[in-house]
Amino acid sequence: MASSQDLPKNYDFAEVEERWRSIWRDEDHYFDKNSKKPQFVIDTPPPYPTGNFHIGNALNWCYIDFFARYKRMKGFNVMFPQGWDCHGLPTEVKVEELNHITKNDVSREEFRRMCRELTEKNIGLMRITLRKMAFSTDWSNEYVTMQPKYYGKTQLSFLRMLQSGYIYQSEHPVNYCTRCETAIAFAEVTYEDRETQLNYFDFDGVEIATSRPELLAACVAIAVHPEDKRYHPLKGGTKKVPLFSHDVPVVQDEAVDPAFGSGAVMICTFGDKQDVHWWKLHNLGLRKAIDRQGKMTAIAGKYQGLNTSECRASILADMKAQGILKRQEPLAQRVGTCWRCKTPIEILSERQWFVKIKPAEISEAAHQIKWFPEHMLLRMENWVDQMEWDWCISRQRIFATPIPVWFCKKCGEMTVPEDKDLPVDPTQVSPKHPCKKCGSTDFAGEVDVLDTWMDSSISVLNVTGWDGSGTPPFFPAQIRPQGHDIIRTWAFYTILRSVALTGQKPWDEILVNGMVLGEDGFKMSKSRGNIIVPEEILVKYGADALRQWGAMGAATGSDIMFNWNDVVSASRFQTKMWNITKFALIQLEKEGFDEKAQITALADRWLLVRLSDTVEQVSTALEAYQFDIALKAIREFAWEVLADNYIELVKGRLYKSDESRKGACLALHTAFDALCRLLAPFTPYFAEECYSHLSPGKSVHKQPWVAFTYDDDAARLEGNLLVQVVAEVRKYKHDAGLALNAPLGKVTIYAPHTVNDEGDTGRTLNADVHWRTDVAKLDRVITGIDFNRSVIGPTFRKQAQAFMAAITALSPEQLANPPATIILDGCETAVPENSFTPKYSYMEEGAQVDVITVGDVILTIAKSA
RNA sequence: GGGCUCGUGGUCUAGUUGGCUAUGACGUCGCCUUGACAUGGCGGAGGUCCUGAGUUCGAAUCUCAGCGGGCCCA
DSSP states (O other): OOGGGGSOSSHHHHHHHHHHHHHHOOGGGGOOOOSSEEEEBBBBOOOOOOEEEEEHHHHHHHHHHHHHHHHTTOOOOOEEEEEOOOOSSSHHHHHHHHOOOOGGGGGGHHHHHHHHHHHHHHHHHHHHHHHTTOOOGGGGGGTTSSHHHHHHHHHHHHHHHHTSEEEEEEEEEEEEEETTEEEEOOOGGEEEEEEEEEEEEETEEEEEEEEEEGGGGGEEEEEEEEGGGGGGTTTTOOEOOTTTOOOOOOEEOOOOOSSSSTTTTETTSSSSHHHHHHHHHTTOOOOBBBBTTBBBBBBGGGGOOOOOOHHHHHHHHHHHHHHEEEEEEEEEEEEEEETTTTTOOEEEEEEEEEEOOOOOHHHHHHHHEEESSSSHHHHHHHHHHHSSEEEOOEEEEESSOBBOOOEEEOOEEOOOOOOGGOSTTTTTSSSSOOTTTOOOOOEEOOEEEOOOHHTTHHHHHTTTOOOOSSSSOSEEEEEEEEGGGGGIIIHHHHHHHHHHSSSSSSEEEHHHHHOEEETTTSBOOOTOOOOOOOHHHHHHHHHHHHHHHHHHHEEEOOOOOOOOOHHHHHHHHHHHHHHHHHHHHHHHHOOOOOOTOOSSSSSHHHHHHHHHHHHHHHHHHHHTOOOOOOOHHHHIIIIIOOOOOOOOHHHHHSSSSSSSHHHHHHHHHHHHHHHHHTTTOOOOHHHHOOOHSSSSOOGGGGGGOOOOOOOHHHHHHHHHHHHHHHHHHHHHHHTTTTTTTOOOEEEEEEEOOOOTTTHHHHHEEEEEEEEHHSSOOEEEEEEEEEOOOOHHHHHHHHHHHHHHHHHHHHOHHHHHHOEEEEETEEEEEEOTTEEEEEEEEETTTTEEEEEEEEEEEEEEEEEOO
């Protein structure tokens, strides 16, 4: 036992946290591939290396670390990997910004190098925050998706899915960002409300309303509702497109809303998703009017080379000039935009690579996974049920995993590399063998690259040891923690890929965390100025306080509003707990504790049974990932049960030096040791510091989880009663204007059972306490009357004094059961309700006493005066 | 427009399968320096559990409708 003299008066989180960070070893958190322990593999989210580990990440990681540490203490072989999801547009954009270039100003290789460099730097910054937060990361299982070791696996997974027919290429309409010059998936489209104009114009005699006149060159049909009588004469006919003069058919479709605009709509390739739908359904032609840069193509004739908004203005002007533009109305519109640059997306038909989406098998796997909270499964179901297109996985960018295929320049045949040659960049190297079909050695490497989700959706395969064949050794993982914002992307794609590559679900369980909102209740954003960064909290209150906020801020799974109050109260709990530590160590240091001491005193038994209850509560909550409930139970036990009640009760006994203090010391030691372990997953620094003083040289994080049980129902009941009795007497003193430690004279407690309190109650109340099991013999006497003047005054006016005199004159029996009427100045007068209350006092064995009742227990306090 | 989710003292929040006086934190008010702690202790005030209807002996909890947030999607 360390000397209590060593303990500083105040808990200095900054000093303690830094000290333990320098002592702890990474090796203690490594997953052991040869272990016989049950495995607990976590499919951790690989964050995007922006350089800032934000508070949403922090919450997510807190959850992961709570159960990682808990599972380790429970004897599991835990893998808590750390990944970095590097590829993607944001970094490309940042590199362009920082270096004042565009991606076309330097070679592909040079541009990639710049991206890698920036990413390395950002990862370095984020690792520092992770370490400060005391996350028990397994750094031996760190992965970086931009490194050859990882993207080789991404390419391998691509080839496997290509071989099994999951991946195909096809010309198909895709969402396309003309600013980023790449196809993007639906998951990357965000919708924004914009105001636009609905233009009514004459289309060869038919009035058409459109918000996108620039697509006139791409018009392939006119659609009307089959029931719309206005347009029956047009059935089966064709119409000439104004300004462009090509003929288009008139088709009929139920989906046309006769009430919108003129009831006739032009179908263009492609204005929106609906156009794609009709285009397929009615087997229409394809007219590409917009190219990858967002410029008008040759079929736009004189408008060629204009961008879409220039073209729109120009076409509207020409329509006006020809007198065919009838009128314009404002129109509120939700427009799909690129999630990154907010440019409205175009739907272009391009040759792209796709992954087949098979909703049934994804849904089946999703149902085999246990979801926390359960309702998050619904979001997955809804997303799966409404899938319309396959997943477009090709991107026309640079900083990403290359698609590992070549095409023969002579015959067009596709060639893929062998597994052992991965990773490859087909734009840099050539295949090792000539074309199988024609023998040519002239190849063109695929320049398209893979969607970033193709990297991150094999995170679980990577950490479980996938090598391209069958089921990986540690697959499936036990749990996937992630936010609900990426259910339709990361969770969805991971399930898809796991099923496609292994035929199995990726994880046993998925734990979905909520979003962190600002203190004002809104999503954190720069424009609102409500962003709180973890670093700020770490500096002001330390990692343990921030972690407590993560646990207690909200029930697991629900969105959580950041709240400084919670951090402050977390920090106060540590102060309180630090003082408990000091007290416990001072007491235990005096004579040590005797492991074999007999626990007999009620307070000691009560503490142990309440501890046993707490351990069970915390363990149950942790098994269900209910961190708020778990930490709340721990705090309540420490603060209320141990500090405010138990220690106050046994203090006096601990100050003595007889046999009776041994039981208290053992109970105190047991509770304190358990508290350190219970706190270990939540506040690793703090728990380690406290435990190191209790058991020098030992780490709390290497101790097993608390297995303490203590079965004593009587102690729970009687102890709770004892605590109540003490509370009532404190209140009595408070009401009497006495200090809480003021001497109280003789107190008699009539309880149903004999209680061995070892004198704790008497010392705590500073009174001469007598426990008795017989029935209290009390005489009630009326010693005065409280008059309610607000009733008597208005009722009796001038007779008020007389009324009170008459009441005072009543006999004690009459006062106890007041008559309905009374004679006042010779008249029988009603006694109003609530006009007075008799004041009682009690006599016990001839002495005046005050009486308090707590359930069945009666307390009498002898009046000292 | 659809789906999910939430609405609890001034603020934030707990509340399994309906069941004692609705939990806790922060704030607020009063009292108290007692040998771990005033970054503390004790006590108090403060609630139409969003609204309305229904089911029930009994509803914060279940059902329906409405109002209002948030998230996701069309």
